[in-house]
Amino acid sequence: MNAEIVAVGTELLLGQIANTNGAYLAQKLAEIGVNVYYQTVVGDNPKRLEGVLKVAESRSDLVLTIGGLGPTEDDLTKQIVARHLGEPLVTDQAAKTKIDEYAARTGKNLTPNNAKQALKIQHAISLTNHNGFAVGDLYLNQQGASYVLLPGPPAECLMMIDRELIPQLKKQGHQNHVFSSRVMRFIGIGESKLVDDLSDLIDHQTNPTIAPYAKMAEVTLRVTASAVDEDHAETLIQGVVNQILARDGQYFYGYGDDNSLADVVVNQLIERQLSVTAAESLTAGEFQSTIGNVPGVSAVFPGGFVTYANQAKHHLLSIPQTVIDNQGVVSEATAIWMAKQAKAKMKTDIAVSFTGVAGPDELEGQPAGTVWIGIAYRDEEPKAYLYHFTNGRQQVRARSVMAGLDLIRQKLTVH
Amino acid sequence: MNAEIVAVGTELLLGQIANTNGAYLAQKLAEIGVNVYYQTVVGDNPKRLEGVLKVAESRSDLVLTIGGLGPTEDDLTKQIVARHLGEPLVTDQAAKTKIDEYAARTGKNLTPNNAKQALKIQHAISLTNHNGFAVGDLYLNQQGASYVLLPGPPAECLMMIDRELIPQLKKQGHQNHVFSSRVMRFIGIGESKLVDDLSDLIDHQTNPTIAPYAKMAEVTLRVTASAVDEDHAETLIQGVVNQILARDGQYFYGYGDDNSLADVVVNQLIERQLSVTAAESLTAGEFQSTIGNVPGVSAVFPGGFVTYANQAKHHLLSIPQTVIDNQGVVSEATAIWMAKQAKAKMKTDIAVSFTGVAGPDELEGQPAGTVWIGIAYRDEEPKAYLYHFTNGRQQVRARSVMAGLDLIRQKLTVH
Known part of the structure; x- marks a missing residue:
């Protein structure tokens, strides 16, 4: 038909x-x-x-x-x-x-x-x-x-x-069988890598089928099965989902078309009663605004800092001017200081920090898209990670926010 | 073709x-x-x-x-x-x-x-x-x-x-005659009111045509003319634009499909060398993130505050606890204090503040969508304005940001 x-x-x-x-x-x-x-x-x-x-x-x-x-x-x-x-x-x-x-x-x-x-x-x-x-x-x-x-x-x-x-x-009988599908969401892995990892599954797919789709900073797979009824379709889907998770489970963060990484992370924080703050430079509040969109976030998010200019980093977060002067504002050291100080000042369990070059111009000799994201988690030594994003100011900022959420997700997975 | x-x-x-x-x-x-x-x-x-x-x-x-x-x-x-x-x-x-x-x-x-x-x-x-x-x-x-x-x-x-x-x-010359169009952008006026004000112009339109379009918190008019060349089309367009501005000019903020209120306001601030900060509660950084997306904003935006919880308003902005306790966190007094303190702490020319009920639940007995926006401008007495927005958490926050930008635009128009 x-x-x-x-x-x-x-x-x-x-x-x-x-x-x-x-x-x-x-x-x-x-x-x-x-x-x-x-x-x-x-x-x-x-x-x-x-x-x-x-x-x-x-x-x-x-x-x-x-x-x-x-x-x-x-x-x-x-x-x-x-x-x-x-x-x-x-x-x-x-x-x-x-x-x-x-x-x-x-x-x-x-x-x-x-x-x-x-x-x-x-x-x-x-x-x-x-x-x-x-x-x-x-x-x-x-x-x-x-x-x-x-x-x-x-x-x-x-x-x-x-x-x-x-x-x-x-x-009229124009129904041969039931179709059922489930969307799997992945972060931290590119579409080509994911498709490559699953190439044998995708190449031999007949029922269920696996359809990859690249979105901003994430990839989804839609697993669709046809069967005589919903139960049989679900069983087929679960089999393929298990195979996918066995290979790339570490990048999987949730199911569903309308789900988002911010929803998943905020709800995990609420469930585990872990509070969060942020100190944002290039993202200028976009991280906090993104988690602020999840209903119920007020239980774990007291507020935070937008430290766009260097003097604000010094003034609001008490980061020693020598750190910024000697290491540079877009640096591992500054990112770590920002996370550490934000966490201490807001007395939260977690703090993330963002410092980098949104573009279009370079900064301190570093190209647009260079971003350091720091994370301070409870009593652990704070760390910072280096990213290189592309495709313009808006994408660089949005991908930074996704990466910051992913760092929290990873922390919660380990602990 | x-x-x-x-x-x-x-x-x-x-x-x-x-x-x-x-x-x-x-x-x-x-x-x-x-x-x-x-x-x-x-x-x-x-x-x-x-x-x-x-x-x-x-x-x-x-x-x-x-x-x-x-x-x-x-x-x-x-x-x-x-x-x-x-x-x-x-x-x-x-x-x-x-x-x-x-x-x-x-x-x-x-x-x-x-x-x-x-x-x-x-x-x-x-x-x-x-x-x-x-x-x-x-x-x-x-x-x-x-x-x-x-x-x-x-x-x-x-x-x-x-x-x-x-x-x-x-x-390549795949163009029979020239179509030229200009988009006019309006804030602070609804689509039905604007269309009503211009009904005679819209009803008798042939060339140029006037097409209204309602977007989130703003309305655009696309004025389109066809002519033998760009110059003739532009002359036709300008005639209609002048008629529209004579009637509703106070709501007009700029031209262009890709333009935005944030772009216009930030570029005016840069041009006039006026610095800006914000203290955000329900918007949780969305205002700062929005102006942060405009290239060059670093010249006028040092950073600011996300004060989601009451204790953050007290702690980061030194707002007396008695103000929040006696007047309520969603109140004229709190909005004014937030703007005044943010301006003082960041030493900027302008500060805007946002406190309100994003929803879905009510707060302090006030329904979702109730928002106070404060503005402190140079040595003027700071003021706050009350808004009632609808259509859910995301829209309430986004409309608040637009209203905050519009308050700055109005200040710059007067001064």
Whole structure:
């Protein structure tokens, strides 16, 4: 069962709005085992839309259109699909009644265009619109591609997908198997290295599949299995997850699409009742702001320092001027002093420090992207680590924050 | 000149990420008069990608692919387009040097996959990647459709579109008439109020057009004119801009798509040699981090305080405990003390302070979103202002930062 999504609308095509409906529909279809191989966006143009439908039919069993079911002149999807299928449009009585009742209740005079929204393709199954008037269609075709017509406004479209389309497709037996997936998140390892470590697993993947994805300063793997039910899919996924963890477990920090390193680290700190502070130079508060975004952080984070200028490092953190003068502000010694002093002044269990060159210009003869991150942990000797980041000021700062979070994560893993 | 965008990537196809690159590219092409009639998304599958390219060529003069230029096995776009065009892949020397230099600087052993990113299609114009390693291509084809290959990660793709692709297309004369646009940025006024103030201008717009767009805590207007050349377009734009400024000039803070309130404010501070600091509670460093992102800020920003817990306000800023106890931590008095003390301790011309309820829970009986922002400016009596923000922790914090920047902007406008 191969499906293709065709989104209709000039606003989408010109980039004035993003095609979030298409992304959602693809996800929901994947979950019931319907493969989406193509998505197309075309404007409100009858000739080009019909051309797109012909291409779609030639390569897909199910064509799902989104948009163009509304009341205005340029809403033409239903008319074009019906003509293309050689079927007339007929009135859906339930949809018509809903429109009439609305008109009666509000005392509005509805135009003939409103009635247009109650039309459906003859022989199609109607898909009720729970958030609007335009009725959707599921046209099952034994001779060629089947068609689904969905409305464009996201509130209408998503509700129709969930409540009408997916249940109908399941009922029609368009569900071979269950798809289930789990996202694994990694920090401190590049995409190429991770893929290299797992190359045999990835190369021989059939079920589950492993899809790597590089994000800012981290890599995710999406492990997806298909099976007869959720339990079997989970068992398959867990098997592969275990193999991956056996090889690169030290870089793994958590599961989930919406998870983040800051969430994981802050929640570990809260759980273990370890307090944290920071002294930030090049990151200028970005580390503290990032942990500050996690609800509940106030239990472990009293506050900290932004010491951008050298005199602030001296003045706020009492770092001896000789250290900065002799070792340089971007140095192991300064990073260690910053962490040590921040921890002492805020009386926390942990302190991290950031000193480096955000760029674009170099500093003390060191190139943009050179960053020292210090960490002081309880009674241990504080340490600092050297990093080289690239790709501009914003990335250098953001990657520094991720690296600082990762240093805390590593400390918590060891202890 | 009809263009088609082909986005490549299974994650896009399956709806795990939205096709924001495609939307952006369509917008930028429209601005130089290149019509996008189709957008297609296809997975990392060689056969299906080649099929999509054949369809695209049959109906478009320019085919722009996004994605699949990375180092992994499933990054195959360049290989497939090159084979399809009958051209070999050759090494782009500048891109290769950049990768080698990175390897040398970081001491990392790069895999052969990394070198793959420096390949370009023979006879193509290279598009430099300012945020990554994968080089892009512009392949001008007299016999058939021309091709553009762009990388998938948004930071790389958007920068390449702006700095490389659009200038190249303009240079190649892929421009029928000139479209020129200017973005005006407003703070402190809502979209509906602004649109209402300008309703007659917006309703009668033909050339230039005025397109409002609401962003987080600000509103932009894009004024777009078409004309025979840039000069004529600019004259048309300036006429409308003047009318808009006459009505709502007090909310206008700057021009440009990539501009930000932080950029404008920091550059004004630098120009006028006024130094700034901050004491942040609920924003936890986000204000300082935001101004810290503007290159050159070190000239006016020595550093500051993150005083998340009450004891930090007392300890780091020497705010009398009685003020916090009697007035509350989320209060006018505390905000004023925070600004006054931060200014005194850092010896700056200006200090802003943030104290409030980020949420999700209430604090001191005050609901999430209640925020006091203080400002101390030179010898003036410090003041604090009350705000009520909505839409969750992240928005409350981000809107607070924007409001703090706007307070500084207003001070600089008066003085």
